[in-house]
Amino acid sequence: MRIGVYPGTFDPVTRGHIDIIERSAALFDRLIVGVSTQEGKVALFDREERIGFIRESVKAIDNIEVRPLDGLLVRFAEEIGARTIVRGLRGGTDFDYELTMNIMNRQMAPEVDTLFLMSSPRWMGVSSSLIREIARHGGDVRPYVIECVEGALTEKRDGTEKGRS
Ligand code: COA
Numbered sequence: 001m002r003i004g005v006y007p008g009t010f011d012p013v014t015r016g017h018i019d020i021i022e023r024s025a026a027l028f029d030r031l032i033v034g035v036s037t038q039e040g041k042v043a044l045f046d047r048e049e050r051i052g053f054i055r056e057s058v059k060a061i062d063n064i065e066v067r068p069l070d071g072l073l074v075r076f077a078e079e080i081g082a083r084t085i086v087r088g089l090r091g092g093t094d095f096d097y098e099l100t101m102n103i104m105n106r107q108m109a110p111e112v113d114t115l116f117l118m119s120s121p122r123w124m125g126v127s128s129s130l131i132r133e134i135a136r137h138g139g140d141v142r143p144y145v146i147e148c149v150e151g152a153l154t155e156k157r158d159g160t161e162k163g164r165s
Contacts, residue, residue, distance in 0.1 A: 014144050
């Protein structure tokens with residue numbers, strides 16, 4: 001059984017992530033989406049919410065499982081029997097970041113390889129932080145996230161505005 005792992009913080013999941021998830025699910029018998037907490041980043045959505053959004057996004061695809069990821073990614077990969085980490089690349093900045101992570105991951109676990117998928121051109125400019133920012137200022141994020149994420153971003157914004165008044 002070919003198992004792949006697609007890790008990230010997904011705060012929140014975007015259509016750019018969903019594009020990578022759908023394309024990689026077609027390459028493996030099982031794809032595990034590992035939802036991490038990121039050191040140094042304060043998440044807008046707690047992990048249960050982030051997991052819920054991804055499950056909703058991929059509910060039509062039955063070889064995908066969404067799980068919390070704690071500790072080292074390579075240990076998580078070993079525990080779930082995954083030999084391949086999937087990462088999306090949007091451009092040069094992603095490449096530099098991925099290169100160093102890949103070097104370290106390969107040194108810690110040479111048997112776990114990383115597969116890079118180029119982001120589809122439509123989603124190249126999308127990132128979770130830009131989506132959060134656009135939503136915070138009342139911009140339309142519907143092209144970039146699924147409906148329940150858009151609703152949750154609006155709720156957060158309304159909650160913050162109420163808190164200020
Ligand atoms: N479409 C849209 N956005 C994308 C994207 C895509 N295809 N691919 C990446 N992004 C964006 C994310 O939205 C996020 O944006 P933001 O920074 O504006 O919020 C950014 O790119 C990076 O996010 P992500 O891909 O989720 O990675 P990450 O940096 O949050 O998480 C882990 C990286 C989880 C893989 C890494 O921290 C990890 O492995 N953690 C476990 C601990 C460990 O093993 N550490 C040692 C590593 S050597």
